[in-house]
Amino acid sequence: MSDNINKVVVIYKSKYGSAQRYAQWIADEVKADLFERSKITLNDILKYDTIVYGGSLYAAGILGISLIKKNFDKLKDKKVIVFSVGASPAHPEAINDIINNNFTEEMKGKVHFFHLRGGFNYKKLNPIDKILMYLLKKKIEHKKPDELTEDEKGMLACYKHPADWTNKKSINPIIESIKSRIK
Numbered sequence: 001m002s003d004n005i006n007k008v009v010v011i012y013k014s015k016y017g018s019a020q021r022y023a024q025w026i027a028d029e030v031k032a033d034l035f036e037r038s039k040i041t042l043n044d045i046l047k048y049d050t051i052v053y054g055g056s057l058y059a060a061g062i063l064g065i066s067l068i069k070k071n072f073d074k075l076k077d078k079k080v081i082v083f084s085v086g087a088s089p090a091h092p093e094a095i096n097d098i099i100n101n102n103f104t105e106e107m108k109g110k111v112h113f114f115h116l117r118g119g120f121n122y123k124k125l126n127p128i129d130k131i132l133m134y135l136l137k138k139k140i141e142h143k144k145p146d147e148l149t150e151d152e153k154g155m156l157a158c159y160k161h162p163a164d165w166t167n168k169k170s171i172n173p174i175i176e177s178i179k180s181r182i183k
């Protein structure tokens with residue numbers, strides 16, 4: 001690890017691999033330790049100065065965010081960076097919704113938050129996710145074409161053609177945040 005950054009850990013929870021890929025890219029870039037969420041305890045996390053948590057989005061929730069939420073009292077004096085990974089593009093309304101759905105008021109003031117785009121492959125979903133996404137598709141299709149938002153149109157297109165928006169460059173703001181000493 002280079003001298004100008006503190007001890008960094010990257011923790012992730014992913015179902016189909018996008019959040020894992022981003023976590024791996026980030027950990028490689030700053031030479032941080034990398035753990036899947038179930039493989040690290042709170043006591044181990046407390047040994048680090050900077051905690052980066054990444055989880056993919058399912059029904060507006062960041063997978064495994066309870067690890068940070070439940071223990072925030074013990075983590076709040078450290079630098080905490082959270083990133084979500086989802087099908088939604090990172091526009092301000094989407095980011096606001098993610099923050100409101102997943103963070104306490106205290107976390108909103110202290111956590112450095114980023115949203116990254118993952119991927120979507122309907123054919124590869126497990127049976128339950130497939131049913132959920134099928135129902136979402138039906139709900140979107142029920143709308144009149146001129147009522148569809150750009151995101152909904154984009155989502156419908158993904159059912160036919162798998163999408164992979166993961167892009168190494170999009171981790172750059174997170175890398176900057178890890179390297180900056182300001183908490």
Ligand SMILES: Cc1cc2nc3c(=O)[nH]c(=O)nc-3n(C[C@H](O)[C@H](O)[C@H](O)COP(=O)(O)O)c2cc1C
Pocket residue numbers: 013014015016017018019020055056057058059060061085086087088117118119120121125129130132133
């Ligand atoms: C059942 C289900 C619910 C989802 N809900 C959301 C969501 O609320 N917001 C979003 O942006 N993406 C949502 N997605 C898309 C996933 O977040 C996206 O595919 C992501 O890349 C998955 O990351 P992973 O490969 O790390 O599991 C959902 C996908 C499924 C299958």
